[in-house]
Amino acid sequence: MKEFNSLEDILDFAINEEQLAADFYTELAGKMKHQEMKNTFEQYALEELGHRAKLEAIKNGKKYKVSEAKIADLKIADYLLDVDVDKTNITYQEALILAMKKEKIAFRLYNDLASAAIDEPSKKLFLMLAQEEAKHKLRFEVEYDSNILTEN
Amino acid sequence: MERSEEYIKNERKQEWRVELQKKTKAKDRMAIERVEMHEMAPEERIKSQRVEVNIGLSKEEAMLEATRCMDCVNPTCMEGCPVSINIPKFIKNIERGDILGAAAVLKETSALPAVCGRVCPQEAQCEARCFYVEKLNLKSVAIGHLERFAADFERESGVISVPELAEPNGVKVAVIGSGPSGLSFAGDMAKSGYDVTVFEALHEIGGVLKYGIPEFRLPNAVVDVEIENLRKMGVKFITNYIVGQTASLDDLKKEGFKAFYVGSGAGLPRFMNIPGENSNGIMSSNEYLTRVNLMGADSEESDTPILRGKNVVVVGGGNTAMDSVRTAKRLGAERAMIVYRRSEEEMPARLEEVHHAKQEGIEFLTLTNPIEYIADDNHRVSQIKVQKMELGEPDASGRRRPIPMEGSEYTIDATVVVVAVGVSPNPLIPNSVEGLEVSKWGTIEVVKDKMQSSIPEVFAGGDIVRGGATVILAMGDGRKAAANMDVYLKEKYLSKKVEL
Incomplete structure (x- = not known):
């Protein structure tokens, strides 16, 4: 597991992860055959950049707290098959699956890091990051629940 | 325009309507129990896909149910109907026993009354807005059952009316898809004098009405009669023709079609x-x-x-x-x-x-x-x-x-x-027409209530725009598109002398 020497280290890692996610979606947008899916992935990339900006603000001193309330987990992503990211005709359903699964992986990573953290400030920071990812995942799950599973 | 408040009020003041209003007191109308639809016994009907579950009403039952209708000054039920059927007028025709008259009222605005009488979710639309529900907390007038009765009566009588048609104007329009939306659009455009051709990918006309809804809910024969009525109005149907593959929109333009209505549905x-x-x-x-x-x-x-x-x-x-x-x-x-x-x-x-x-x-x-x-x-x-x-x-x-x-x-x-x-929208037209704006869901983007796409001569409606909705909403889109395409074509081709 990656070692972190300071809270700044942790934030730098998380900021880089958001940037990598944005790059991933930008690359996907470039590959898509249809304009509406290009727009979709460009939108996802922008959302990731928004997450990065939020973390940068924390790095620059903005206060944060770990919410007591549990973020709902609809677990939709858990049972779905992976999407082939080499395709150039990804559908919106697949785009949502892709995004849900990415956020789930990030959530698990920060949750694991929080469990492994030895000092309280690091633990708190990882938990906050995990909560952020859980919120992002929920945003995609709710969209999937409302628009894809319309009759289920 | 024909659905204006003034029109509705004037219709309500017709002598025969006033007589009916006076004939039965409101409390006597309210005392009548809502009619129950007769059904084939479950153990019998599950033996065949072709046995219709709902059997329909007798004329006496329909006339009694029609008597429940208060003929409201402000018929809110009409606001719940996506195709704006003059509901009190058709129901009052049933009450006075003029069933063919009732059927003719339905056809003023609906190309498929026998279909709608069977598959429309009336309980969430016109019936939900009925005076009985909104003001009295009682069961609504059985508008759907009455609609079905009037349409079936006409069909079985063999005296099937064809709506009045405007003089042919020679402008060719194409409809892509023969589902409820396309048929509704075709009917309205034919009434306005256009030369309408419907292109259908399958070998049968009717779209989801034929391939999607089982015969125990909607017999194909019922759909066929409504299609035949459109034929009598001059609508042409071409089957086994996939627009986007057999021919493109540009090919059809070369054949003289001036505008298009895409009602290709959500078959994916x-x-x-x-x-x-x-x-x-x-x-x-x-x-x-x-x-x-x-x-x-x-x-x-x-x-x-x-x-x-x-x-x-x-x-x-x-x-x-x-x-x-x-x-x-x-x-x-x-x-x-x-x-x-x-x-x-x-x-x-x-x-x-x-x-x-x-x-x-x-x-x-x-x-x-x-x-x-x-x-x-x-x-x-x-x-x-x-x-x-x-x-x-x-x-x-x-x-x-x-x-x-x-x-x-x-x-x-x-x-x-x-x-x-x-289901998702059929991707063929959205993917094959250059310049057509499409949403992330694969639906065609249109100007709300005008149903006009990013390409001015292309209109769209039904599931290809909504991504999965009801027959009646699709039909409502077809009507809106027809009204707006009529304005568009009149401005472009018919208001001045233009070679067609």
Whole structure:
């Protein structure tokens, strides 16, 4: 597991992860055959950049707290098959699956890091990051629940 | 324009209407019990796909039910009708015994009254806005049953009226898709004098009315009569013609078509994307219903095969799921089951369909979600792994969303699985027409209420715009598109002398 020497280290890692996610979606947008899916992935990339900006603000001193309330987990992503990211005709359903699964992986990573953290400030920071990812995942799950599973 | 308040008021002041209003007191109208639709007995009807469940009303029953209608000054029921049928006028015609007159009123604004009388969710539309419901908290006038009665009476009488048509103007318009939206559009454009041709990809006219809705709910013969009526109005139909493949919109333009209405529907099935979903024996509801409804696979003589199973599971809770599971029962399933991940209250299917399904012995496994299909050595599905769900706390939208219960997984035996979790728009036109704006859902973007796309001469409506809705909403789109395309074409070709 990656070692972190300071809270700044942790934030730098998380900021880089958001940037990598944005790059991933930008690359996907470039590959898509249809304009509406290009727009979709460009939108996802922008959302990731928004997450990065939020973390940068924390790095620059903005206060944060770990919410007591549990973020709902609809677990939709858990049972779905992976999407082939080499395709150039990804559908919106697949785009949502892709995004849900990415956020789930990030959530698990920060949750694991929080469990492994030895000092309280690091633990708190990882938990906050995990909560952020859980919120992002929920945003995609709710969209999937409302628009894809319309009759289920 | 014809639906203006003034028009409605003037119609209500017609001598015969005033006489009827005076003839029966309001309290006597209210004292009449709402009529019950007669139904074929469940044990009889499940023997055949072709036996209609609802039998209809007698003339006496219809006239009595029509007497319940108060002929309101402000008929709010009409606001609930996407095609603006003059509901009090047709009902009052039934009350006075002029059933053919009632049928003619329906046809003023609806190209498919016998269809709508059968499959419209009236309880959520016109009937939900009825005076009895809104002001008295009583059962609404049975508008849907009366609509069906009037349309059936006319058909059975053999005296079928054709709406008044404007002088032909020589402008050619093309309709892509012959479902309810396209047919409704075609009817209105023909009435306005246009030269209308409907292009249909399949070998039969009717779209989802034929391939999607089983004959026990909507007999094909009923649809055919309504189509024949459009033919009499001059609408031309070309089958086995896939616009976007057989010919492009540009090809059709070269043949003289000046504008297009895309009503190509949402025929692309959606799957859940869970492990094992590619196993044999698992199919979409579109495939399952098309084989039976359109290709007659339930008949021994049909060349089209259909999988029959002892245990059939249908995944989903909409009308399509109900149609599929009831079809499975009629094909001989011992256990025909609905697996739906929310609770029964949240099922999008009409209450009537759920009620009929239960009468027919359909099992409902609600708050249950498939997570994996298990196949045998021949890759044929044999079991479904499901998990129990519970409804979570209401979220920001106020909706309670289903959440899996840890450790609640179990398996169900199933040799046939029909997936009815929703549909996506047919991608052919959205993907093949340059410059056509399409949403991330694959639907065609149109100016709301005008139904005009990013290409001025291309209008669209129904499921290709909505992504999956009801027959009547699709028909409403067709009417709006016709009215607006008429304005567009008149400005462009008919207001000045332009060579066509």
